[in-house]
Amino acid sequence: MNKNIMPPVIEIGVVGWLRKNLFSTWYNTILTLVGLYFIYLIIPPLLSWIFFDATFSGTTREDCTSSGACWVFIKQNMKLIIYGLYPSNELWRINIAYFLLTVSIVYLLIPNLKYKGIVGIFLLVIFPIICVFLFSGGLGLENVETRLWGGLFLTLVIAGVGIVLSLPIGIMLALGRRSKLPVVSLLSTIFIEIWRGVPLITVLFMASNMFPLFMPEGVNFDKLMRALIGVMFFSAAYLAEVVRGGLQAMPKGQYEASQAAGLTYWKMMGLIILPQSLKIVIPAIIGSFIALFKDTTLVLIIGLFDFLGIIQFVGTNPDWLGFSHEGYVFAAAIFWVFCFGMSRYSQRLEKKLDTGH
């Protein structure tokens, strides 16, 4: 009889949603109005500055006559921002790496493609080896000193090395800390706690300034290499604790069932325990990666010009004085894109790996 009766309009649709979420009580109504006022204050001027009043074309600061942002500044310095001081006629080497990286990541992001495992292994193992030769030289390529590396390129190198190497080291440290062998457990714990107890900035300072004091004279250990090792261990120590959290969440029964089936320690860990516990801590692992990505900006203090560092540096160029706002907004936007991308990927991964337990 009343089969087609609809809920009252007041409960559904736009009006219902508004009532429920924005105007449900008098104080919610006030909050909503105050919020709208702030959005009105902030968003339109920001949009005008970034887009509507901004200058996009031109080659010098004289072209920027409007009241908005002067993106010419970014455009003219783009080469420095992306490649640092890398020699102009060797840029193709970095471009190849950017290309391979982009293609592999896009491939991995497209659902339901075959051979993703192979592409993944390429990205994590073969690609870094290719990059070592491409970037620093060797095998017939001209050597490029690391002091010339910079910009987004350097940021990706540091973050990439940190991410790819710190996870396996972190996993080993986590397993070590939970080991039944007292020596292994003690050493892992000491290692983890020392790195976690020191600010990254101190690690970088020590890698840059103190480390050479302990080396015999004449031995010169590349500064970037030292920074990379510092970042890697620092991140590994944090990841070790994240992974340990995941290991502790595993029910005892999973260990017992693996042992009863005759699996050895490493097979049990590799096939049963780690796949499950890493899955639990994906959000925390990606969180650590995001933190690591942003922390790479600290290498500025030891004289390496990463993405943010080089933007600050070009801002001090007399031809472009006074455009630091544009630089920082641009840097923030790029960082945000990378970090948001990682965050979204983490959510996708969680959904994909969910088997309902």
Added chain:
Amino acid sequence: MTSETMIEMSSVHKWFGELHVLNDINLKVAKGEKIVICGPSGSGKSTLIRCINRLEEHQRGEIVVEGTELTNDNRSVEKIRGEVGMVFQQFNLFPHLSILDNCSLAPIWVRKLPKVEAREKAMEYLKRVQIDDQAHKYPAQLSGGQQQRAAIARALCMEPRIMLFDEPTSALDPEMIKEVLDVMVGLAEGGMTMLVVTHEMGFAKEVADKIIFMDEGQIVESKNPTDFFSNPESERTKTFLSQIL
């Protein structure tokens, strides 16, 4: 019985801290023998069977499984674990793997069987416990009874010579207990050597060659089912039986 001895425990002791959980256990299990172990909770019955595949370590005495003595030597432990299958109260299936992968994992990685062969065998055993149609689902998608049957199939895929059951039906809803017990009865009829910790006295009556009653870490009574139910010697056994029957 003159047939070969599969398990021999002599003067086995175990303590959890101060608690004496196994106190002078002597037990001989012949090939094909089915033994049901019962007793109040905390009596050490689970610990006893968990010592047989070294999920727990005994501290004194000797445990010999198929001629291999259990020692701290990892090789002896691995060898014995290969011969002994175990089914747990909480199933302990691997939740990140499909039922088929649960069953074929150990044959592939421990027995080194080719993948195809391991999967074929897994399907065979899944068919035997009548859940071959669930092979590609994940454990969380199955009912408790189906999960426990999958766990039995997983253990059987290693073609063990001995099966240990640690309260296999205690975590199940009543209507699912029977489907699991039926599988176990079938297994017993096939001649498997079985040690079963359970309170299912119907199952014990039907299948067991020997029923062992444990209390406070000791074997109090060890008899064939008829004698066990009709004329138990110890007072503790009588009290226990009166409570559960």
